[in-house]
Amino acid sequence: MQEVLFLIPALPLMGFLILSLAGRHLSKQVIAVVGAGVVCIAAIVTIWLGINFLQAPPENGAYTETLWRWMSVANFNCSFSFRIDALSLVFLFVITFVGALIHIYSAGFMKHDRDYARFFASMNLFVCAMLILVMADNLVLLYLGWEGVGLCSYLLIGFWYETTANVHAANKAFYITRIGDTAMAIGLFLLFRELGTLDIPAIQKAAPEHFIKSSPLITSIALLLLAGGMGKSAQVPLQTWLPDAMAGPSPVSALIHAATMVTAGVYLVARMHAVFQLSPFVMNITAVVGAVTLLIAGCSAMVQTDIKRILAYSTISQVGYMFLALGVGAWSAGIFHFFTHAFFKALLFLAAGAVIESLHHEHGIFKMGGLKNKLPIVFYTFLAGAAALAALPFVSAGFFSKDQILWYAWSANGGNPLLWLVALAGAFITAFYTTRLMLVVFWGEIKTDISEPPGRLMTWPLIILALLSIVAGFIEWPHNLMHVTLFSDVVQKALPPLTEKDIVPSEYIFQLIAVAATLTGIYTGYLLYKKNTAIVAKWKEVPALVGLRNFFFSGWRFDQLYHTLFVRPFMFVTSLNKQDVIDKIYTGIVSIFQWLNGIFSVSQDGSVRTYVISVLIGIIFILALQFFL
Structure with missing residues (x-):
């Protein structure tokens, strides 16, 4: 069975390549067949794989396939390899099967859109990235899929980029999730420094032996990984990007909220359970984050008037339940x-x-x-x-x-x-x-x-x-x-x-x-x-209740809070730094070239006679140099 693992992410990747390179030359019917077909075939392969896994479980509890050696630098070795166990199999089924249904739905929903091929190409790449994330045998490959879903979410949330608000929503999702991604990357560096490997099975085996339970180091690593999961899964305080992500088409919302990106954080915490279990403090933080998130998002969902934003806040709340369960050890x-x-x-x-x-x-x-x-x-x-x-x-x-x-x-x-x-x-x-x-x-x-x-x-x-x-x-x-x-x-x-x-x-x-x-x-x-x-x-006639309703409607004013704490101070510092010495150097270089451009542009008067005379003078000058030298 190991020999077919690569097909699951390779099929949507192939769909992405076909549609991105040749999509403009294909009819909408062919685009839909390619875009939805590759994910449907991936779902069939996953179901077949799952049936074999359940009927005859592998001896070590997982199928593995190594495609090639990816990196080898000093004592760091990393392979492009896949590993499927019971946990990743559940995620694989959801991603491919639900993803296939969403792609089929999209064929009808997006039929009048002029960027039909670009839409399906981005959706295929999204599915491919999420599949790589959950199939990865090491945290470097997992991080590749992690960043891949972030990129694809940016492309799909801002799919209708002609509208400025959609572009802002895509940027917002990209910026906020980068906070968690950066924290996660630092956590991976610390793990490698301590264990000398980023292979997931090796970490699960070595972490309990290497780290002292509840030590500051393992607590820091677990917190950094948790921050990464909170960013992708839109948990407090990094939840503000998800309601605005409704700017994308409805199939995109379904894919992000149900099968792919938003559940990536849940997968990360579950996959790295060996690290989290070594820090009861972080386990408690995970549970508290989930509980606070499900309550805050639920209150906001009660008063929303946009049908998709209601469902968006609902997703944040339900993922909060998942974090709560993981945090208490369920x-x-x-x-x-x-x-x-x-x-x-x-x-x-x-x-x-x-x-x-x-x-x-x-x-x-x-x-x-x-x-x-x-x-x-x-x-x-x-x-x-x-x-x-x-x-x-x-x-x-x-x-x-x-x-x-x-x-x-x-x-x-x-x-x-x-x-x-x-x-x-x-x-x-x-x-x-x-x-x-x-x-x-x-x-x-x-x-x-x-x-x-x-x-x-x-x-x-x-x-x-x-x-x-x-x-x-x-x-x-x-x-x-x-x-x-x-x-x-x-x-x-x-x-x-x-x-x-x-x-x-x-x-x-x-x-x-x-x-x-x-x-x-x-x-x-x-x-x-x-x-x-x-x-x-x-x-609605009671001012206090109207104020409370507006507070919930605004998402508990997290956006305003962040604008006050971070955006305004940053913009203030940049305004002070706008005319510093470094800027004056580059401004001076630009001024010099503008002055030279003004001088040399005099020779460009549009007269052919002037150009011919200039060429002749140049030729005579070159010949003279050759004669005297």
Whole structure:
């Protein structure tokens, strides 16, 4: 099986090369076949590989393939090699399978765009970079994929670059994620200095033997790696780029939020668990970051009016749940939530794109309404995704994965009542804003006429994702209800085992509380936005509540805070430094050449006779030199 590993990232890379070099000469139909086809074939190869992996697991728990020796400098050796174990296999399946559905959807969604080939080329490169990231056998190759998804996100967020706001959004994503990337690079340097290798299996084996638990050095390395994950996964305080990333086309939002870039940080923390486990302090920080993020983003999602920004803040919040789970040591639960989240969040973004496309590119939810009967397929598929996002008990995949996190936020060794309380509040908030979104968009009066319903290329991916958003959770049940642990049985082969506290309350009590929080959130949304909308109207007359709403709407004013703390001081220093000595040197050089240009330009008067005479004088001068010398 090792011989075919390279095909998985090579196929989308081939699609990128074909479309970027010859895309302008191909028809849109051929472009769609190439762009979506290579990812579909990669998904088929991944599924085939996964079936063989599950039926006959390799002896060392992983498939490996070394393509060539990449670098060899002094005592540093690095190969271009791939390694697939249970953890990377889960990510591979999500990236290729969900990515393939998004590409198929894109063939219909982007059919009227003039840069059809550029779009699919960028999407293929995005998938290729993410595949390299999760398949890498060493941290150097992982970092190549890491930076690759950063580059591709910049290209795709700013895809419609004619609009200035889109360019600013792309730049913002690039700048903020660079903060985490720089921290991560420093962490890799420290790891190599201490261990003499960046091979992931070697680090997992050597780190517990080399580092002293809770030492300042291992804590610093873990914090630097965590900062890298926080940047890519949009966790507080590096979360501000993600809502603005909605400037890209809806398929881009689905790919970034569900299958690729935003989950890269989750993968990094899980993959480097050997390092994180050596620092309980950083594990606690990871859990706190996740808890704070899920609460802040959830509050912001409650008051947004742009359908895609609601989903963007929702993504930040759900990834916060994943970080919370990883931080308390519930590794499998965090990855399981990534697995289910990929399906329902991709579905919600694609369905939102279908709504936007059908309503003349309208994004405001309060300018929608009444779409339940006008767009029935979109409605029912969106309802399935919304149920999973809200964690509707026993009928959605999101319930099974979120229930685990809520329980382990209390019962795991790294858990505590405060983390559980924050996660529970997040569950209520999620159910509330999901209900608000559904009621405002699909019920009520029609406020915008429908131009054209989505075609089959857009609806079939929605149907497939809707089914998975319902049934994907059934492979992992709460152990007190039913002993079905198909997911964790596989993933835990590549992750540390979960350790729980010796004495914990009954899990049934926590499940009932979680269900009550979800149902209360749904009912609150129904009460305020369907049954008695006058309550919200009255709240808008209270200045304090309006101020709070504006605070949440602005994303807790993180952008304004950063502008005050960093942007303004930097611009002030640059303005002072604008006319320093170094600048005067270069300004002087420019002035000299401008003066010389003024002198020599006199000879360029446009007269052919002058030019001929000048040439003759030059020839005579050269001949004279030859004669006398």
